[in-house]
Each structure stands twice: as C-alpha cells, then as structure tokens.
Amino acid sequence: MNLPHLPALRRGKPYQSLDSTEVVNHRTGEPMARVSQVNAGIIRKDLAKIADARDALKRFTVEQLIEISARAGEHFLNGELPLGDQGHTQTPDDYVKTLSATSGLPHVMVRRNMAKIHFALTNIRTVLNGLTRGLPLDVIDRGYGEQSGAAVSYYPTANALGLIMPSNSPAVNSLWLPAIALKTPVIIKPGREEPWTPYRLIQAFIAAGAPAEAFGFYPTDHEGSAEVMKLCGRALIFGDAATVEQYRNNPKFSVHGPGFSKILIGDDEIERWPEFIDLMVASIAENGGRSCVNASAVIVPKYAAEIADALAQKLGPVAPTKPDDEGARLSGFANPKMAEFIDAAIEDGLQTPGAEDVTARYRGGPRKVEADGVYLRPTIVHCESIDHPLANKEYLCPYASVVEVPQSEMLGKIGPSLVVTAITKDRAFTEQLLNSALIERLNLGPIPTMKISWDQPHEGNMFEFLYKRRSIDRA
Template identity: 30%
Template structure:
C-alpha cells in the first residue's frame, strides 16, 4: 500500500506480490473525501490467482502459528506497508463510519485471535480424533482430523473490522486463503494480509483479490470451501451449496423474565444494543419482557437518547456515521417498517447530519404489542431495538433464528429449552451482553466444524 500525491494506492495482493490494476475504484470517507484507490482485478487474474493457491505448499504448523502471532501483533500496533496503526485506524473509522475506539478494539481482538488461532480450532476437534496420521494412537485405529480441502475463500463484509479475526483459523489449519474485501473497508484485510506475508506466509498462500461483481463468484467457485457474508439474499443464494458457509443477519435478542428485576440489568441491555456502534451481528435488535415492556422501553430510550452525535474519529463517538445519501434510505425503511408500533426514540427519524455530507444514525426504540410481531426480526446496522412483551405461552417461536440470546432469568427449565432449540446459535444466561465473544468460543458454531472432517486411520 503506497501513497500517491493525493491518496493511497491500495493494490491487490496476488500470487506475485502487489498488483496495481488498470481498473480502480476510489474509496471515500463518510463525507465523500477520497482516501484510496482500490485496484480491481479482472476475472482472468482471479482464475490464475486461485490456481496458484491450489498449487502452493502449506507452511509447517509451527511456522504458520508463529507467523500468525507476529502478524496479528503487527496489525494492531506497528507500521505495515508504510501505514502506522494510528493512521490505519483513522482511515477505517472515516471510511466505514465506525467509532474509532471500536476500530482500535477490533485490531486488538484480531491480534488475540491470531495468537490463539490454533488453540481455538483445537476446541472443535472431536475428542476421539488426533491431528496427524503419525500419532501413536493410530497404530490401534483412530479418527484423524483432516482438512476438507486446501483453498478457502472469503467474501468479507465491511460492517465491522473484527470479522477478519475469524478466517485466520483457516490459515492455522493449513488452508491457503483468498479474501475479497468489502469496498467499505478494504483497509483492514489489506493490512492484515500484508502483515501475514511479512511474517512468513508466501504470496501464493494468502491473497487479497478485490474484484467487481462480475468476477466475485469466480473466487468462490474456484475455492474448495468458501464463506460469504450478507443479508437474506446471500443466505438464499448459497444455502444449498455444501462448499459454502453463508453468514447472514444475527438478529440477536435479550429475554427478561418476571423473576428478575430488569432495572438491575439495564446497563447490559443498553450496552448490548449500542456497543460496536450497533453494527455487529451480535448487537441486540430485540428485547422481550415477561410483563409490561413499557417501562423497559422507556428506560432504554432515555439511556440511548443521551448518546451524543459525533464524527467517527472522535474518541467519544459511539454511533455509526454514513454519507447522508446512504443514511436517508435507511431512515425511510425504518419509518415504514415501524408503522403501527409505539415509538420511544427515533419515531421522527434517525438521521443527524454533521454538516460535511455525513450523518450520524441515531438510536431508535420502538415498542411492539405482541411477541410475534414481524418487526422483531428486522435487523438494521445501527442501534435500533424493538421491545416486545413475552409470555411462557408464546413459547420459543419469537427466539428462533437467533445468533445470540441473552436470557436474564432464573428459570432453568426455560434455559434447557433455549439451549436445545437448534436455531438459537448461542445462549448467554444472566448478565452477559450479546456481543461477548472470546477466542476458542463458537460464534455461529466453530468454523473448524465446516473446514475439517475426521477419517479413520489404522497402521502397522
């Protein structure tokens, strides 16, 4: 990544190093100011790059784990490809509209994920399996944990830089990896892959392949396995493909039952809604209350209303920022969707223009009159929450298709049922925010469950 007279030249990172493509796209900040020129590689380049990944060797396990740890630390704290950590954080904050404190924390989380990637993937290994056929246990017969392929592709999102900590687990397992970056935040994967290459991974082992839409599917098609992020359209497109792991909306939720005092948990409820700028799939989008939800909705709204509107690079910023032209359609969609609900915050709109062409998306709180209201399943990329009543007679239906459910309850039988429900990915019981995650803890299951399989080996 090199500076031009006006902005950065953000090159593709292909099998022969950095590639300055003829076709480039200008990456702007939330006010429309140009930050970088992103090289867009053609389909032929993608095909050749993916072929090189298939032909490449895999680093020995000790070498790749050491390289991962070095790269993660460099990404978080050092100058990489000529860009300091502070300058990188500022660019991501301005381009993605993410509060700079969140960007900084995401860099630290990526460093932790890189250092612990191998330990994390080992949490997914079946207890009856070993890592290599040469393990002494295979003499009497054993399951051996092996990769399902050699090349892993990622269509990365731009909603949160922390997502780039996950695909590092594929590198830890010995996959070669290609990443197609989001045009909202190409900076994070470019920096991370540059750091990985400087730490010891070969140019033919991990690549950044920015493309137009016409060549994007070629990256997924040429990989052995792939992961793509997006909305319902992505889920529908790839749901039936065994080589694909689609990552869709989180629709994370909180349930507060009548046997607890919700006032004692208001901090974690509000934090779950607004943390990470409300941009992550683990942010709470619906709160269900056994009893009257009105005081809960009112208290949430009072807390969220006090958050100031600030540009994303301000250290006090909490809320996301978008270009005004992008923020207005979100506001219109919210107002149309919320029709018939009781607005406590954001009922007249959520766009707060900063005067430079950008706008803060301010929080929204709407109360629903029943637990099965369709709005409870609507997820928007800012602090937007639906507060609904719940009764035991409503059952688990309102909580299905949920990434994280925080259940603030003393009802252990209810917890049994929530944990047993297949469409609830994670259940946190008590005072734990929905955004909590640590290396080694499954996010939407373990990624290694998708990347690996066991096969029987017995030898003399």
C-alpha cells in the same frame, strides 16, 4: 506524496491493474487510495494453480503457524506495515484514521475492533483448541493420529478459503484468521469501502514470516466474486437475509448474515429488570450497533413499555460526535443511501399500528442526521406484538424492539437467533433453552450478547468447515 495504491495480490505478488477504483473519505469525498480491480479471468487463472499456495503453508507445522499468527497479531496492532506498492507505509494510527474516514466508524470503535483481531491472532491456539475440541495439532500436520485413544484422520476439504468481505465491520476479519494456522490459503475479495483491514492483516502475516503465496487479495466485480465463491472449495459470505437463504444449505459456503440476537428475561427474573438495563444498552449499542451479535430484540413476559422507556432514556440522547471523540458511540454511513434506506424502512414499519419509536421522546430530533457525515441515531421500538413487522428486524445501527411474550411462548416465537442472552434461573426454562435448535450461542444469565468466547465457535466451526474426518487403519 502521491495517493497510495493497493494492488491486487496474486498469490502474494502485487499486480497493478489498469482498472482501479478510489476509496474516499465519506465525509469530504477526498480520495484516500486507489485500489486495483481485477477481472474474473485473472481469478480463474490463479485459482487453477492454488494448490501451490497450499503447499507453501504445508511446509510449516501448525505450531509454527500459530507462532506466526501471534507475531502477525503484534504487527497488526503495533507495526508500521507496507501500504500498497508506491512506497507508502501505515502505522496503527494511520490505519485507525483511514478506516474511520472511509467506513464511518469512530476511532474508538476501530481501536476496539483492532483489539479483537489482535486477541484472536494472539490466541489462535485457544481458538483451535475450541474448534477441534482438543485435537492434538500434529494430527493436522501428519493427516492422522490419535485423540482420546481413538484413531483419527482429517483431510482438507478445500485448497483455499474464499472470502467475500463486507465493508461494515473490520472485526469480521477475525473469522478467517484460523485458516492460516489450518494451512489453508485465503482468497479475499475485500469490501469496496474497506480494503484496509484485509490488506493490513496480510502484510502483518507476511511480516511475521507467513508465505506470501498463501494470500490472495482480489478487488473485483460481481463476476469475480462469483468465481471466488465457486472455485475456492469453501467460502465465507456476508450478506442480508436473502443471501443467507440462498446459500444456507450449501455445505461449500458458510453464510454470515443478520444475527437476530436477542435478550430474553424469564418470569423468575423480570421484577429485577432495572438491574439489567445497562447490559441491554451495551448489547444493543456497542460497536455502533453494527454487529450480528448486537441484540436487536428484548423479549420479556411483562414491563415491555417500562423497559423500552428506560432504554430510550439512555440511548435516545446519543448523538454523533467527531470521529476522534473517545466517547463516540455512533458510526457514520460510508454510503448515505444505506442510511436513507434504513430510516425509511423503520418509518414504514411504524406505519403499522402497534409500535412506537420510544426513543423519539428523548432524541430531540430526527433519527437520520447529517453532521459531518450521515448517521442514524439509536432507535428503540416498543412493539405490542412479536408479530409486528418491526419486532424481529436488524438494522445497521443501534436498533432494538422491546416486546412482551409469555415465557411459555418465547421459544416458539423468537426464530433463528445467533446469540440469546437468557436471564433466568428457572431450571425448566433453562432446559428448554438448551434444547432449542434456534440458538447458536446461548448466554445463561446476565451476560451481554456482545461477549463471545474465542474457544467456542459461535457462528460455524472453521475447522469442521475446512477439514473432514475420515476413517483410517494402517497395517
């Protein structure tokens, strides 16, 4: 059969462009699909009429859309769904294999990401309850109502949610899923190597009864991405630290960049450090170390060298496997240049005295390996000071620094951190942690950084992003 072709979806309608790119198997270079590319003018034209797409969602109640989302979750996880406009379909197994082939994620990680997305979709009610702090959902349908005895009214801040998606981790798609139940159309610019997840999610929603008009799928260039960001009213962007900095203070954008997530151990618990090694390993290396909620630093008042060595013993031997190996722990790089860049950046950092790649003792070879794809093996760096260039870095692989900082100085040194797991029972330290403005999500006690709660937003609140409260009175 011919190569699948993913068309752009213009308010749900397939559009085959005369420009297309190929998504290729990162190991063999074999094309897996053609993807239509649209110019910025098409996006401008469609977004000028986006209010119609919102109207299509407004015909449903939030309750109905929650039901649709749940059904979409089942279709996404288990369904055979349309793949493009050439008559192809995609089973869950096809999805796993294809995404693995183009992104480098092993099958087992793709399946875990699928499970996360499925969980999010089938628990949208819980998610919305967390985001709205228990707002009766008919308030969103009617625009006004009561919450805890007080009159409330909310209005949408945007006619659509723009999404400039990355290629590195499919689970980030779970961030936009509540938008549909919140009656907000999505305009998705997929990552160049990862059109699969957004496309499958859109098909899952449509199969579940969502109006196709609510979905825009626009593979496009830089100019097109800029239009999505500018015209949607609200947009999620994923990028590096520089991108985050550029958009940080603009309320139209929710920027998702490096998490700089950390594990802190207090003076009171540090003697028990060997008990927490498995938790640290999981926090650093789960999902191939690719998530912003993966720990990238372990900060302790003492025993840094010993902890680094213990982590290195566990992680150093981890090596690439076949993509379908159930024990796979590393993800390949779809773009080998990215692996080269990261490897060179770590090596460059190690040139500054005061840091050692402790994993090198147990790795038995170089960090970057080419084995049916390009991989970066885990790297634990023991830094003598938190001011060392490698002490607070995040890379797209299992990477963490281990550094000693006196407990009294920790909160002054950690910098912004998406997730902090603080292993302490010290009341004063706990209070300081609770008061810190640097921490987005705080785990008190031995909880892996990767564990997030769907009923609590850990990275921006989608409801507050898409709706604003107004004061209201009715005569």
